[in-house]
Amino acid sequence: MGKLSSYQLRPILALIFWALAGFAFGQNVIEGQIIDKTTGETLIGATVVIKGTSTGSTTDFDGNFSVKTDKEPPLTLVISFMGYKKQEIEVTDFSDKIKVKLESDNVLLDAVEIVDTRITDRQKQAPLTVETMDVIAIKEAPSGNFYESLGTLKGVDMTSASLGFKVINTRGFNSTSPVRSLQLIDGVDNQSPGLNFSLGNFLGASDLDVKSVDIVAGASSAYYGPGAFNGVINMTTKDPFVFQGLSGSVKVGERNMLEGAIRWAQAIKNKDGEEKFAYKINAFYLQANDWEAENYSPVYDSESARSNPGGYDAVNIYGDERVESNADESSAFGAIDYPGLNTFHRTGYKEVNLADYNTQNAKLGVAFHYKFREDLRAIVASNYSTGTTVYQGDNRYSLKDIQFFQNRFEIRQDDKWFFRAYATHENSGNSYDIVTTAIRLQEASMGDVEWNEAYKQTWGSVLGPQVTTLPGYPNRFNYDNAQQWQEIGLNPFLSQYRDSIVRFHQLNRQYIDSQLVSKDQARYYPGTARFDSAFNNITSKKFTDGGSLFYDRSALYHVQGEYKFEPSWATIRVGGSARLYTPDTRGTIFNDTLEYTRQQTDTGTIITDSAYKEITNFQYGVYAGLERYFFKEQLKASATLRMDKNENFDYIYSPALTMVYTPNEKHTFRTTFSSAVRNPTMADQFLYYDVGRAILLGGLNGYDSLVTTESFESTLSSLNQDSLDYFNVDPIKPEQVRTVELGYRGIFNKKVFVDASYYHSWYTNFIGYQIGIDAEFNNLNFLSGFQPYRISSNAQSTVTTQGFSIGANYYFAKKLTLNGNYSWNKLVSGDDDPIIPAFNTPEHKYNLGISGRELSWGFLPVPGFFGFSANYKWVEGFIFEGSPQFTGPIDSYGLVDAQINYNWPRINTTFKLGASNLLNNEVYQVYGGPRVGRLAYFSILYEWKRKR
Structure with missing residues (x-):
């Protein structure tokens, strides 16, 4: 279908704006x-x-x-x-x-204490499982900020890939690239246009401006559109007409943390004394020393153990992945020529020598609101964020000086209709791939093949003979064959002299890294000027130029609208949305590589022009929903149907049916059938990313005639091309899920609020990837070349999951609350499909908390109120499956967050002392990430409410 250009859209948008503005009248x-x-x-x-x-x-x-x-x-x-x-x-x-x-x-009267905890009718009657954090809970967050405290809510998984990058997920398939969750701020998707997921709260609102957060668990495309696959994080900021005045905060803490934020909002009256125009300005800054990734254990299922004298592949050391051996496993002749060499790994680089751990995040936002009348307003808003943090995906990445720009226009009539348009632009700044940087540093001195050959030759000529001079070296002629000599004689001998073999390997590694041939081929040692020069050179050059730098100037453009009809018998909503992605990575991430215009001349072919290939992706959707009450408003039934179309895929429909039964004010029962669609991301479609060991490809066009890795490895030893197993990768398709959910909410004894739900989900066309090898053979059937690929594709089988969660709040002594929740999530089937991404979710987890607010004692030297909150989180261990380098066990762990605060009303100030992970239980939350420990803080919050 044809696409509307920005020039075609402008008069249409102007017409819509003035038509809607025409509703403003006296x-x-x-x-x-x-x-x-x-x-x-x-x-x-x-x-x-x-x-x-x-x-x-x-x-x-x-x-x-x-x-x-x-x-x-x-x-x-x-x-x-x-x-x-x-x-x-x-x-x-x-x-x-x-x-x-x-x-x-x-x-x-007794239930007023429940009211004080802000449990609203909307929450009780919501058709889906919704967890809410409101403006008071945000101020009382024990972990120090509202975003991290979302992890204490029922059914919510919060993981830390770094101090600056927190990941929220619900109902399984957790990932450091949370493409199955949608994050909204005032209805605006704040995803990265290039990555297609939100970088935590990096492009978000500060605690000062967030009014509430709703987390909707489960499939929600019918309500929120594509991307609302496993859940929605829906944030609402403060209305400048209602929340006027000045607020500011400063926070200091461990790890040299310094955080400051300020918010100013004001409404301006016209000559008739009516508040017609309001604006707000927000500024936020954070700096801290990030947690450092220092896991030097062997990677999961490593070929070499930590005890191997020739080294091993460590989790957070990069470039040591390639393993070499002195002989084929079926032969002992290599052991004769190179005794004691066995398996060895190249010297890698630790992440701590490559990553920028100086976390920074600056955010600036401004919004202008104009009221045509009390329920009709227009909004223009702009947000900017920049900073540095560490992100973990297939590799570990330093997102350095990354920038986001987001602009929004909206006009709406409250509870009737709205029209919204926004654009998000991204600039990757000086971001680079940490793992690729290590490999490029190695290549700058010597290639892997050259290094391995040098290591082997030096061992054979210098150190191998020294092994043979050690007392008790077995004479191979005393054994029937070489294999017997190796197994019975040599191996026990090497075990006896293990310390000597380790020392020989250290000497050999030191010689190869520092003295071979010339200093130009020596290893680049961290801490030296030579290393710094090579590091800066590599991280300042794009991937396509042999460096590790990303170029990303991607953008997304989005428009959406909705109208509500209210005939006497029902409420009807209709709406639609459209989105255009315009990625621009110059071939460093996607296949928008250089294309050349060639001309044939008498002297040959010449290149006359070159340009980067343009990639765009357009999608749209429409929906209609009906809601009606029955039995004197005790039963609320609703049905919604959404249709979505991506230009590269077929039409997809997402239906939803819900019934909420409220026999009285104390009890609510709900049943829901919901569905969701996830269009393949830009990476799923267009990725072209050479990580050295393999090329990662998007699956838009599929791939023919790949060789399985198992058959390829067997062919290398047998040289039998006929034993190769070939397969094709079909073009990728959108992923879909259907979910059935049962739930209950109730109030007992006027003081206990309970919310419980059970879900069962069926996933089809689950998006994962397949690994294969494109192998070439010459006329003699000898291998002439090969290239490993990892290609985005769909699972063939249906994946099913189920889970249960329950939460309870007990309100006592007027201002005190006890709360707890438990979640169970289980991958029922599909784990045997080789391309299913990992579930990455603990089967069992729970939270226990206590809080108090507006507590006062007569002995206080100044009039004021105390408050406190504490939460204990327990997470069962599980296997975290990411890339091969970052797959491994996460042990069970428990964390305590706590804070105590004092509010001094006379000076409009609240003082707060607290800590996340108070007991400093250092734990891995992401395999390949850092151990996360305590972060204690002290903050001062000032709030001056402007009188209206």
Whole structure:
């Protein structure tokens, strides 16, 4: 299909904007204030609705509200606030300001403590499993920031690939590249356009500006579109009309952590005293010393053990992966010529000598809101972030000076319709591949084949003869054959002199690395000027030029809209979205490589021009949903159907059906059938990434006639080409999932809130990858060349998972809360399919927590309130499967996060002392990543509310 250019879109968007803006016209205004009848305190967040309509408003910090309407008096306002009696007020004159005094509901008086913990009707009646963190919980986060504290919520997995890169996942298939989760901020996808997933909260909001976070677990494409596969992290920032004033925070802590944030919001009134325009400005900065990856154990299923005298392949040492031997395993003749050599590995480079661990993150955001009327507004927002952190994918990467730019335009009528358009641009800065850097450093001195041959020759000419002079060296002529000599004589002898063999290997390695032939071929030793020069040269050159630097200037453009119809019998929503990806990596990540224009002349072929191949990817979707109440609003049923189309794939439909039954205010039952689609990412389609040992390819076009690695290895020893097993990789297809979920939410004894759910999911066309070899043979059937490939592809079998989670909150002593949750997740079938990505999820995990707020004691020297929170998390061990280098066991572990705070209202300041991983239990959360330990902190938060 044809694509609309930006020039074609501009007049369309302008027409839409002015058409929607035309809804702004003069209306009647009802203003008032709502207070507590007993205490006289203003009530924040009370709901005011015109009876018989959906028109209404909520109260601000001063309890004020303003409702605009086309209706003429008289009319009735319905005023409600949880824990208070609902009240109806008749309005006969719009010129009078209304003052309403709400009375506490004696029946619900004990349940007010539940209200204080912000459990809303929306949460209780949500059709999917939703975990929520609101503005108060964000301030009380024990781990020090709201994003990391999301890991304490029910069913949520939080892992740390580095200090600056946290990964959130739900319901399995966890990964340091969380492509199966969608992360939204004010409805905007904040993914990296090149990577197609969010880098934690790198391009996000600070704690000062986040009002709430909802985590929706499970398949949700029918509600949120493609990408909402296993879950949605939906963040909402503070409205500058409601949250006005100045707030600022500063935090210091271990690992030289320094964090600062500031927020300013203001609403401006027109000549009639109406707040029509508001803006907010946010700035955030973080710096700290990252955790260092220092796992020097052998990689999982390594060919060589740590005790091997010739070295081994360590997890966080790179370039030592290639293994060489002095002889074929079936022959002892190599042991005769090179006694004691056996298996050896090349000297690699530790990550600590290659990575930039100086974590930094700076974010700046600005938003402008204009109200045409109380429920109709336009928003223009812009966000920028930059920084440095470590990211783990197929390799480990230093994302250095990476930048993101995001701009948004939105116009909406509250609870009726919206139109939103945004664009995200990415600049990879000076980001580089840490593993590839190590390999390039080795190549700069000697190639692997040359190094291995030199190592072997020196051993045979110098050190092998020394082995034969050791006392007790077995004479091979005393044995029937060479094999018997090796097994009975040589191997026990080498074990007896293991320390000497280790020392010989150390001497040989030192000689090869530092003195062979000339200094130009010597190893680049970390800490030397020669190393620094080579390192800077490699990390400043693109992959395509023999370096390890990425070039990424990718972008995505997105538009979406929705309209809600409200006939008397149901609520109907219709909407759609469209997205365009424009990756630009100059061949360093994707196959947008240089293409040449050639011209045939009398003297031969000449190149007349060259340009990078352009890659784009366009997708769109439309949906419709219907919601209706039955049985006096005790049963809410809804059905949604979404259709998505990616230009490279067929139409895909995502249906969803839900029923929520609420027999009374205390109990809610729900059942859901939901579905999701995940279009192959840009990498799944267009990847072309040479990691040295193999080339990683996108699977858009598939691949014909690859050789299995098993048959290729056997052919190398037998030289029998007929024993090769060939296979084809089909073109990749979108991944789909269907989920059935049962759930329950309830309140017991007016103090206990319980939420439980069970799910079962079926995945088809699961996206993974296949590994094969493109081998070439000459006319004599001898191997003339080969290239290993890893190609994105779909699983052939259906993958099924299931799980259960339950959480409970117990509210006691008015301001104290106990909470706990447990999650069970299980891969039921599909693990035997060779291309299924790993489940990477603990089967069992739980959280236990306690918190208190607004606690006061008479002996305090200044008037104020104490608060505290603590959480214990336990995670069962599991096998983390990433790339071959980063696959291995994660041991079971438990962590304690805790904080205590003191609020001094007179100076609008809160002091907070806390720590994540308080007991400093250093643990691996990602195999190949660092051990994560304690991070203690002290923070000061200042909040001045601007009077309206």
